[in-house]
Amino acid sequence: MHPAPSVIIFTTLSGLGFGLLFWLGIDPTPPTGFTGFIFFAIAYALAVGGLLSSTFHLGHPERAWRAFSQWRTSWLSREGVCAVAALCILGVYAAALIFLGQNIAILGWIGAAFAVGTVFTTSMIYGQLATVPRWKTPLTPALYLTFSLAGGALLSGRTFTAIVLLLFAAAVQLAWWQRGDKALSESGTDLGTATGLGERGTVRSMAHPHSSPNYLMKEFVYVVGRKHALKLRVIAFCLTFVLPLILLLVPFNHVFAALAVLSHIAGVACSRWLFFAEAEHVVGLYYGMR
Amino acid sequence: MTFQQPKLNTSPKVSDEVRQTTCYMCACRCGINVHMKDGKVAYIEGNRDHPVNKGVLCAKGSAGIMQVNAPSRLRAPLKRVGPRGSGEFEEITWDEALDIATGLLKPIRENNPEKLAFFTGRDQSQSFTGFWAQNFGTPNFAAHGGFCSVNMATAGIYTMGGAFWEFGQPDWDHTKLFMLFGVAEDHDSNPIKAGIGKIKARGAKVIGVNPVRSGYNAVADEWVGITPGSDGLFILSLVHELMKAGKIDLHYLAQYTNAPVLVDAETGLLMRDENGKELVIDRTTGKLTPFDQKGVQPDLSAQYRHAGTTHKTVMHLLAEKYLDPQYAPEAVAERTGVTADKIKTIAADLARVAFDEAFELDQEWTDFRGETHKTMTGRPVSMHAMRGISAHSNGFQTCRALHVLQIILGTVEVPGGFRFKPPYPKPYTAHPKPHCGVQPNSALDGPHLGFVQGPDDLMLKEDGSPARIDKAFTWENPMSAHGLMHMVISNAHAGDPYKIDTLFMYMANMSWNSSMNSGGVMQMLTDTDENGDYVIPNIIYSDAYSSEMVAYADLVLPDTTYLERHDCISLLDRPICEADAAADAIRWPVVEPDRDVRGFQTVLVQLANKLGMPGFTNKDGSAKYQDYADYIVNHQRKPGIGPLAGFRGENADQVGRGDVNPDQLDRYIENGGFFVEHIPDGANYYKPWNASYQDWAVGMGIYDAPEPYLFQLYSEPVRSFQRAAEGHGDRQPPEHLRDRLKAVMDPLPIWYPALEDNGVDLDEFPIHALTQRPMAMYHSWGTQNAWLRQLHGHNPLYLPTKLWEQHGFADGDWARVTSTHGEITVPVAHQAALNDNTVWTWNAIGKRKGTWALSEDAPESNKGFLLNHLIHELLPPKGDGLRWSNSDPITGQAAWFDLRVKIEKADAPAESQPAFAPIKSPVAQGPSELKWKVGK
Amino acid sequence: MTTLPTSTDRKLGLVIDLDTCVGCHACVISCKGWNTENYGAPLSDQRPYGTEPMGTFLNRVHSYEVQPEAGPAQTVHFPKSCLHCEDAPCVTVCPTGASYKRVEDGIVLVNEDSCIGCGLCAWACPYGARELDQAEGVMKKCTLCVDRIYNENLPEEDQIPSCVRTCPAGARHFGDLGDPNSDVSQLVDSRGGFDLMPEMGTKPVNKYLPPRLKDSWDDQSLLAPLLEPVAEEPKGFLSWLDKTLDKIPGGAS
Ligand SMILES: Nc1nc2c(c(=O)[nH]1)N[C@H]1C(S)=C(S)[C@@H](COP(=O)(O)OP(=O)(O)OC[C@H]3O[C@@H](n4cnc5c(=O)[nH]c(N)nc54)[C@H](O)[C@@H]3O)O[C@H]1N2
Ligand SMILES: Nc1nc2c(c(=O)[nH]1)N[C@H]1C(S)=C(S)[C@@H](COP(=O)(O)OP(=O)(O)OC[C@H]3O[C@@H](n4cnc5c(=O)[nH]c(N)nc54)[C@H](O)[C@@H]3O)O[C@H]1N2
């Protein structure tokens, strides 16, 4: 899949943002006043920024409001609904905390639920797609959720929780990669089933329909060299998990904490780039590519 | 869940008006419905009533809208201001353009008409352009047939009075086995596809003989991946097998072919009576008798002893020749790349279908001998072939071999077999002979092109030198019925046989894809003599688009596009008939040009008027025709016969023959742009021998009198040239050609290796390199089309698995391909279903930078390429100082597919090689985005 | 609407005959022509005269080679457009309801006025049948020529998709695949029509007819009976000729 910057930025930032919102929502002693303002400002900047970024890849952003209508079937619609619900509810919750010093816990809980829901629905946009075997697994929501919660914990300064969740997320990431590398071949879909000619022999694409590439090839076929991918995985893994964990495990220090957060964000972005770039859409088979 | 589906208007208005005309995105000439909105072309679809396409349309046809809006369209007459080839022009008015042209042509016509060489390319108005050239008085006229498929045309016409190509078609409704030799697309694009579709729907079998398995061969049930240039051997091996097994149609051979005709043992010519009628022995009387007498039963196995000599029938000679073990499947297997078993199986299957699946059509008919037959015997085997077998230097004989194969099976002009389209069948003797009688200021003494019958008909000057600039109808290629357009520039540049003053060309991209040795041609066109003058002094060219050739002209006459002009697809030249009907068609301006362009034929009329040419001028000196439309309606070739056969006479009710009808074009337009006259039942098979067809054809003006004839298994004209080479007669070939003529001018089809094979080290250059037409592109024209160029914007060289693996190629690699003549470096791709020793690419995709209104980084000029840079118009020099043309020694057909190359892996260059400097574009570049919709 | 109808009155679709398709691209361009001028925004082309020209097409023709275990490779030209799936994932993922499957005939359409151009439906389609128009920013797909097949401004025989009308080889068939008695259903039955990627569970309405078995002559075991020679030599042939001619009616006896 084409790793569109807007989608990478979106999933990275809003994942963290909603993760942070989740922790703020369920915090029995949430920050209030100016501190509260800072936390919520960061959370909203990440979540809303990510959402805004995602509208850049829309052909018609001005019609984006229509995307709330199909929540009954569409994960993308559900994501929109959840995101708006989370942002609105937690907005009230935050305002009460910041301006009134009031903790309306019930709002926090509901908002937190929608925040996780948002991350879950986002993950399901990908996780539902049978067309991308690498994504079509419960591990995808697990990946998004653990990343989001770990990142949120990290941002909200919950060191221990962050360490535990980072370890957890790291395990999910490794499992996800491991499974993903076999996903296409194990999916049973190949050029043989794609053309229905597989029983007659080995099918090979001899010529593309057009001599120049098209939307489908640009959108669905993105080839990262294997060596390249492995290197990037190592980098992503170190930045997302290893480095933050080390920084968290050494005695607390604000600079280290900030570095851990930055490293984690960079790592997640890198992992997300791979999430898309390495994903093979079955349409590529028709083009003899993956 | 109360979802409201959007309310859709499922009956939107399709268009304001439909205008019906004829497609010219290629030469198939389908009928089209042009849907107009707000006076603009909105959508093009096929015309269901049209005899050619019956409603369907190919990719090119549907893309016509992108041709009519193409930014590459020339906008006004152009006068060269920079050096030739630079592309630097200034726009001038038509008055000025016509004055310049007249200034060049008038003195030539008055002093030395042969100094004009007028050659037209994909011309569909040859009877008109030929008429113009004849009235101008130059002997130097031809269209593109010589580099296209003259082997196919002449072999067919000399053998059976018509050919494949567009002269005939399989009886798609009855055939059960269709064998296709070397066709990627052909001129009959849509009819062939429709035919294949039809027989496939019936579950009939298709055999494809082609080194490459794509297109039609992809749907063939059996694929014969033959080695290029060896079809003749393969076919004669089938003939061998069939004769050996006696699986031949003896009745057919005896009645309708010259198999029973006696061959004079001394001369090798056919025995004839005093009226020139071929003689046979009648089985009932045992007597020598002209073949066409009532009740004659020609004896195939007869011998005639006279004055101590035994004369045998053609059948004897056939048996002697083809039963020879040199044609046994085992003997030809290696050379053809087809196993002996497979050849035998094919022979068996041909025999099985032709004879065991024969059927009778309940249709009475009477033959030319006056015998009435209750039924028509169907032999459901049909064949078709095109340039795959004809674009080789052994193509004439290979095409003849294929006709012999069909004829011994008795499958020509019978139900289920191959049938001619009017005006064919027509014996070669009914065609004119060529003419070259030049007189200053007067018309040529007859038509330029025709069918020679022997050495006396060659176009030689008194001193034996060629009369024509292209050396057509000379000992180098005696039977070159279509001329040799591919030799014109080369010969004019060499001054061999003589120098010319003005080269006038129309619709042929000669500095690029239609020439062999394109780079060399560019040099010849720009070469200067010791005085600094161009060696070819003047070049006038008519094109509609900014092609590669435009840059090499001194004066460019911009043509209209096909939707903007009158045209006439006439029975006098290449009509659109079907085997069951005669048909012709017109084009008419369904949109008016938005530029200062004129239909080229109209420009020729205007030039003829300025020059006061006979044929275009009334007795009182006034102009006969104002423009081409005027000519189409009012010209009469013979009394009652004009360019269009339909709606003749004052009441528009005369067909074929009839008076001029001033409203004829309107009647055509009302009728959908075409006219069809069906052949009556009972007349539509056995046409060469069928009395009622012959009578119908006379009524239509196709013949002046019935002309029944015999199929020429043994070709007497061919023999007469061979005989001359053996030393008989006054007109003798030059010594250096004598042996070659003796060998190739065999009156019975033979096979010999491609001429190029003799001049090339086959160990160094073992690989055959071919091109194919892409179905969705027409030569160079398709490229300017925004939709079509997305399909074929560049072309890889396809390599078979053997070569792919041998050289360790991978996707994305490039190769250096070398012939004795040149070298190209190009992208490669893998194709498994390909003959082991063959590589190929799509024809004419590569483009020169700066042409066709494309950007200079267009893939056509950076990754696309032409194979033409590897092919020379001359054979490798033999050290005798002579220029041997790379053509069939009989017809002059350009031997495109004889090419031999070697291949090496190469580093990917920045662009495909050779790369040429960009041409300065005479038109503006196209827009960066299209959102084409004329109705809002 | 992203909810799929539980059933549709008819199942209109195409049947594509891989035994007959010669790969001519006529259907591709005819589709482009009709749909540029008709339903919704024109199918745009980027860099139409430049490098990497790239436009929106609703139907494209691939070329494949199939290498059987024995015998030569076979070439298959393979047209592909929207298959109007019964369980169309492209519809259910659409967040706006722009994508929907019509209840009356099962045609899957995009209502361009509601489409936000998110591209998700194209991601969900296994067949590459949807293309986002780069100029208009809305999703484009085969409409099954919904503006032709019911169009009363067209003669009845022309109320078929543009690609079907134009296909020179007659390799494309249109009809109701929900009606077992329709011509197309019969064709699918008799020729063993199949689904693409059945494992995706999309239940395509469009069907493909397989190429017939090819190259039987390369299978030595199936060699047809060969011809029996009447003679190996010209002499023998001529005496056979004499004998045979005598048997031909009208010959001297
Ligand atoms: N390597 C290789 N080369 C080949 C062949 C091959 O098989 N392999 N085939 C050969 C054969 S058979 C042929 S016929 C030639 C064809 O080659 P060409 O005869 O060159 O044919 P085109 O490229 O179709 O077009 C010729 C010119 O006609 C112009 N034209 C198009 N429409 C109009 C119009 O309406 N009016 C005017 N005045 N001009 C117009 C085009 O712009 C173009 O410049 O190529 C030959 N070249
Ligand atoms: N779409 C489209 N249609 C066209 C044209 C076009 O440019 N585009 N051009 C028109 C013109 S000018 C012409 S002349 C006709 C030509 O029509 P075709 O004769 O179909 O022309 P080519 O594409 O040259 O096809 C040559 C075929 O012969 C095969 N071949 C080559 N050598 C051999 C051989 O030795 N033996 C056998 N058995 N096969 C061989 C090649 O693989 C190829 O398939 O097409 C006309 N129609």
Ligand code: SF4
């Ligand atoms: S075959 Fe195609 S391009 Fe040629 S005339 Fe017919 S529709 Fe036009």
Ligand code: SF4
């Ligand atoms: S038009 Fe017909 S034959 Fe041509 S590519 Fe399309 S389906 Fe195949």
Ligand code: SF4
């Ligand atoms: S083919 Fe693709 S676009 Fe068409 S209905 Fe099926 S999933 Fe949707």
Ligand code: SF4
């Ligand atoms: S691109 Fe349009 S039709 Fe497709 S899912 Fe998005 S909104 Fe729906």
Ligand code: SF4
């Ligand atoms: S049915 Fe209509 S929209 Fe669909 S591929 Fe055919 S022509 Fe295109």
Ligand SMILES: [Mo]
């Ligand atoms: Mo040609």
